[in-house]
Amino acid sequence: HRPEPQMAPLLTQKLAIQGVTDLPAGGFRTLPGVVPGLYASVLGLTSPGDDVISMLPIYPPFLSAISDHGRRLRSADLLHTDAGWQIDWDALEAAVTPAARLLMLCHPHNPTGRVWTQAELERLADFAVRHRLWVVSDELHADLSFMGPHTAFVSVNPELWERTVTLTGPCKTYNTAGLGIGAAFSHSLALLDRLNRATVGVMGQPSAMSMTMWQAALEGGGEWLEVVLEQLRAKIDHLLTPTHDPEVTKDP
Numbered sequence: 001h002r003p004e005p006q007m008a009p010l011l012t013q014k015l016a017i018q019g020v021t022d023l024p025a026g027g028f029r030t031l032p033g034v035v036p037g038l039y040a041s042v043l044g045l046t047s048p049g050d051d052v053i054s055m056l057p058i059y060p061p062f063l064s065a066i067s068d069h070g071r072r073l074r075s076a077d078l079l080h081t082d083a084g085w086q087i088d089w090d091a092l093e094a095a096v097t098p099a100a101r102l103l104m105l106c107h108p109h110n111p112t113g114r115v116w117t118q119a120e121l122e123r124l125a126d127f128a129v130r131h132r133l134w135v136v137s138d139e140l141h142a143d144l145s146f147m148g149p150h151t152a153f154v155s156v157n158p159e160l161w162e163r164t165v166t167l168t169g170p171c172k173t174y175n176t177a178g179l180g181i182g183a184a185f186s187h188s189l190a191l192l193d194r195l196n197r198a199t200v201g202v203m204g205q206p207s208a209m210s211m212t213m214w215q216a217a218l219e220g221g222g223e224w225l226e227v228v229l230e231q232l233r234a235k236i237d238h239l240l241t242p243t244h245d246p247e248v249t250k251d252p
Contacts, residue, residue, distance in 0.1 A: 001030045001205045003183065010218040011183065018142065019155030020166075023185060029192050030211075031182040032204040034140045037167040037195075038065040038104070040184070041136035044198035045165075045191070046071050046101045053095045053133070054104040055087065057111055062104050062138075074100060078112065085112040087120060096131050103128050105137040107153050108145055115147045118156065125157035128164075134191070135164040140182070143173040143225060146233060154187070161187035165195065170214045174221060181210035 003011065008028055015023070031037045038061055046052060048070035054062055056075045066073050074095040079086045105124065108115045116124070128135050135153070142150035154164045169182030186192050196203075 002026065003028050003030045004211055004215070007211065007215055007218075010215065011185070014218060015152065015185070018150045018152040020152045020185075021155075022161075023187060024189060026189055027187060027192070028183050028185045029196065030206050031167075031169075031184060032206055033171070033180045034138055034167045034169050034182040035061045035065075036199075036203060037165075037182055037184050038062060038136065038138065039068075040195040040199045040203065041104070041134075041165055041167075042066060042069060042071055042102065044194035044196075045134040045136070049099065050102070051095075051097050051100040052102045052104060053092070053100055055092070055106075055109075058104075058106055059110040059138070062106070066104075072099070078109075078114075085109070085114045087116075087124075089123070092127060100131065101134060103133045103135045105135060105153060107137055107139055108141045108150075110138075110141060115145050116153075118151060121151060121153055121156045124153070125160055129157065129159045133163070135160065137164060137166045139166055139168050140172050142168065144229070144232070146229070146236070163188070163191075165191050170217050173225060174213075174217045176210075176213055176217075179207070179210040179213050180204075181206035181214055 011028055012023060031040070042052065042065045049072070051072050051074045052066045053074045053076060056077050063073060074097060076088055076091040076095045079088045137153040139150070139152060152166060154160045154166055165184050165186045167182060167184055171177040171179070184192060184195060
């Protein structure tokens with residue numbers, strides 16, 4: 001479904017801050033949520049029996065989107081180190097098979113909280129291009145990063161433009177999960193059309209209230225979001241305050 005006419009320029013303006021430029025007319029498609037977008041990406045960009053690569057641990061609907069429709073997970077488990085969660089590049093290469101078609105990326109990562117660095121994103125882009133993989137990048141938590149403005153995965157390498165679908169939405173940022181809505185965007189209308197064809201007749205659509213909520217958030221939610229981020233920073237600072245309790249440990 002195409003977004004309402006007033007929504008497209010608002011989303012375009014927001015994504016430009018994240019480095020996304022030159023999206024074509026029709027480069028947005030609304031969804032009833034990001035999870036349906038994960039399922040649509042698996043259905044539209046792979047076939048039964050294909051392999052799908054993802055880095056675990058991962059938000060469980062990534063896994064069900066793969067297994068529910070007869071695709072096979074190729075896992076590249078993240079490394080849990082003293083410096084925090086890190087990509088295991090050797091495991092990622094080992095996950096590639098002749099049947100691998102899709103890389104499912106979560107950026108920022110859920111559940112570890114990692115925000116991938118520019119260097120990591122560029123290396124992931126090289127990996128996807130080199131192995132001719134489609135990419136679906138779930139960027140639902142983009143606004144809740146403390147690492148400065150979010151860098152969209154597709155922005156780091158123009159060669160990703162014709163092979164990447166990015167999923168986004170307002171529910172994490174504005175605490176509106178009860179109003180189901182999301183969007184898929186891509187420089188490739190052909191990829192978005194593949195998602196549409198794979199789910200025609202079974203994909204729901206956002207309600208008028210959901211659309212109005214997201215529009216209002218994009219138009220006037222910036223100040224509210226700044227306050228939320230300040231509160232979250234204060235909570236993180238409190239959690240990182242040194243403690244002498246031996247039972248309390250902290251993960252970087």
